[in-house]
Amino acid sequence: MSAMPATTPIETVDREPSVRGLPGLRGTGIVGHVCAAILALAVLIAIVGPLLAPYSATEISLSNSFVGPTGDHYLGFTGQGADLLSLLLLGARSSILGPLIVVVAAMVLGVVVAIISAWRGGIVDQVLSVIMDVLFAFPGILLAILAAAVFGASLQTAAIALAIAYAPYIARVLRAAAIRERSREYIAALEVQGFSAWLICLRHLVPNISGLIVAQGTILFGYAMVDLAAISYIGLGVQPPQPDWGVMVAQGQSGVLQGYPAESLAAGLCIIIVVVAVNLLGERLNARSQGSAR
Amino acid sequence: MSGLVELDGLEVDLRVGGSMRPVLSGTTLQIGRGEAVGLVGESGSGKSMTARSIARLLPEGAEVRGSIRFDGTEVTSLRGADLRAYRRRIAMVFQDPRAHVNPVRSIGDFLTEELRTNEGVPRAEAERRAIELLDVVGIPDGARRLRQYPHELSGGLLQRVMIASALLSEPELLLADEPTTALDVTTQSDVMALLDELRRERGLAMLFITHDLELAGAVCDRTAVMYAGQIVEEQAADALYTDPLHPYTAALVAARPDIDATAARLAAIPGRPLSAFEAPPGCAFADRCPFSEDRCESERPALMPIAAGSSRCLRAEELRGRLHLTVSDV
Known part of the structure; x- marks a missing residue:
């Protein structure tokens, strides 16, 4: 048999090379695309909102308190006499930037912990898992209140506290995926080729669970947004007069009692629309990433 | 001969549900530079574990005793950058490429x-x-x-x-773990011919793991036969058929289907293959062996040199030359 020529070419079917691409919107359906469009609009407003806002947040005249929509003020005025539409446009920035900080920080922490746990296994995995379980027991809002008490109330403090509170949740989900991926044989083949663990993780393991990472991040964004709004509502997040949807819900409550719910309703509606869009998109991305996992 | 790879009394225990089970119990094997060594045996006999030990790919919690030397360096204790540098000098071809x-x-x-x-x-x-x-x-x-x-x-x-x-x-050493088992028969022979030719051209040492005695005979210089986590026989690949040194090898040779002979039923080895952790105090093959005596049940044979190879059988000397004929008649 060794007499057989070693260079017999094998016929194969010619197919178009498949495109891998970044985890896009493929397979998320109409709902996914609509949600993505809503989010894109929200992010756009967060970026250019201050340019669009016809009035500033500090242009207050108490004589306009609770005045309804007029020709120049499409949504009317808040209880303090500021332009409601302008406040919504200005508030988008901190309302979206806050959750974004939470998501990025929590994902980085969560991914690093998950990968170390999955790769090292054994005692390292057990210790990290116990630490994560202890952190898991702390509600995010409680941790944020503690942080605000120690470091002073601000958006950054609240966001970082929430990130730490959410990281175990992310780490737990990703650890399972990373362990599954780690045990696949191509990883062993890469090890035999003499690559370092970090290189294999960065180039192969993390990209191969990126679908799940993106999906988890999207779902987390929704939670973080609601929690940050709640923290701002109780006065420990964004500080007035900096505009923020969570702050607006809080400041509007006196209006609700007096029969003028416009401010709370409008800000609450903005939060709900963004959170629902994010969650629907996240669920679809998550389903897709699990469908594609072999 | 100073070998490129020297396994000496390699013992590997794996953690199975809280207890440690041996999968290799005293594997000793040399592979010289540019030499191809075949490793044959039934499923679960420890062939793959031997290759994975050399590549340091054992599952988590595995316990390794004995030594693996590569070009004079002890492999079992390598860590970090040294381990990576060592792994660059070996390469592995696996059963399922996909x-x-x-x-x-x-x-x-x-x-x-x-x-x-x-x-x-x-x-x-x-x-x-x-x-x-x-x-x-x-x-x-x-x-x-x-x-x-x-x-x-x-x-x-x-x-x-x-x-x-x-x-x-x-690389200097190629670990081929059943590289053709997952392929269809015609592709198998192409891939095997290729592997064989390239290895010879490049003077590459190879540990070739297979179920196929004939294939091992065709491409390897020497063949080692594994049973229950031990090497039971090792000798020149082409002598394995004509002059088996261990009853197990002789039984394997007899059990292989022959394209020229018409047989109502293929010869089979009675009983089932043992795993290393089930091995009795005596010879692991004793209760399936047509030649076993009382002392085979109690005395564990060592791998002893005989003729140009070695055999782990107490009666190797006295059975020499009779094994091939007798087993096929059993």
């Missing part, structure tokens, strides 16, 4: 990653070398293949890519 390649990376990425990362070869140069080697392994349109993905290639083609990948880093 499972051993990252499915979302192109063939080009897969083939050139090691050169680019470990040796700092620029991408264009690495691709040129990969295309050259693809041509050597019988894939002529390499430039196009580099842009394809693993799922677009057939199993045989992908195994050729794996072989190219194994050769690209110019």
Whole structure:
């Protein structure tokens, strides 16, 4: 048999090379695309909102308190006499930037912990898992209140506290995926080729669970947004007069009692629309990433 | 002969549900430079575990005793950068090529990653070398293949890519763990011929794991037979049929189907193969062996040199020459 020529070419079917691409919107359906469009609009407003806002947040005249929509003020005025539409446009920035900080920080922490746990296994995995379980027991809002008490109330403090509170949740989900991926044989083949663990993780393991990472991040964004709004509502997040949807819900409550719910309703509606869009998109991305996992 | 690889009394225990079970109990084997050694045996006899021990790919919690030396260096205690440097001197070809390649990376990425990362070869140069080697392994349109993905290639083609990948880093030892078992028969012989030719050309040492005695005989210089985590016989590959030194080998030879003979029923070895952890105090093969005596049940035989090879049988000397004939009549 060794007499057989070693260079017999094998016929194969010619197919178009498949495109891998970044985890896009493929397979998320109409709902996914609509949600993505809503989010894109929200992010756009967060970026250019201050340019669009016809009035500033500090242009207050108490004589306009609770005045309804007029020709120049499409949504009317808040209880303090500021332009409601302008406040919504200005508030988008901190309302979206806050959750974004939470998501990025929590994902980085969560991914690093998950990968170390999955790769090292054994005692390292057990210790990290116990630490994560202890952190898991702390509600995010409680941790944020503690942080605000120690470091002073601000958006950054609240966001970082929430990130730490959410990281175990992310780490737990990703650890399972990373362990599954780690045990696949191509990883062993890469090890035999003499690559370092970090290189294999960065180039192969993390990209191969990126679908799940993106999906988890999207779902987390929704939670973080609601929690940050709640923290701002109780006065420990964004500080007035900096505009923020969570702050607006809080400041509007006196209006609700007096029969003028416009401010709370409008800000609450903005939060709900963004959170629902994010969650629907996240669920679809998550389903897709699990469908594609072999 | 000073071997490239020397396994000496290698014992490996794996953790199975809280307790430790031996999978290798005293494997001793040498592979010289440029030498091909076949490792045959039934499933679960420890063939793959031997190769994985050499590549340091044992599952977590495995306990290793005894020694593995590669070019004089003790492998079992290597860590970090030393371990990576050692692994670059060996290469492994696996049974199922599809499972051993990252499915979302192109063939080009897969083939050139090691050169680019470990040796700092620029991408264009690495691709040129990969295309050259693809041509050597019988894939002529390499430039196009580099842009394809693993799922677009057939199993045989992908195994050729794996072989190219194994050769690209110019290793000294090739660990081939049943490289053709997952392929269909015609592809098998092509891939095997290729592996054999390239190995000889490059003076590469090889540990070739297979179920197929004949295949091992065709491509290997020496063959070792494993049973229950031990090597029971080891000698020149072509003498294995004509002059088996251990009753187990003789029984394996007799059980192999013969294309020229008409047999109502294939010969089989009575009983079932034992795993290393089930091995009795005496000879592991004793209760399936047609030649076993009382002392075989109580006395564990050592691997003793006999003729040009070695055998782990108490009666090896006295049975020599009779094994082949007698077993086929059993």
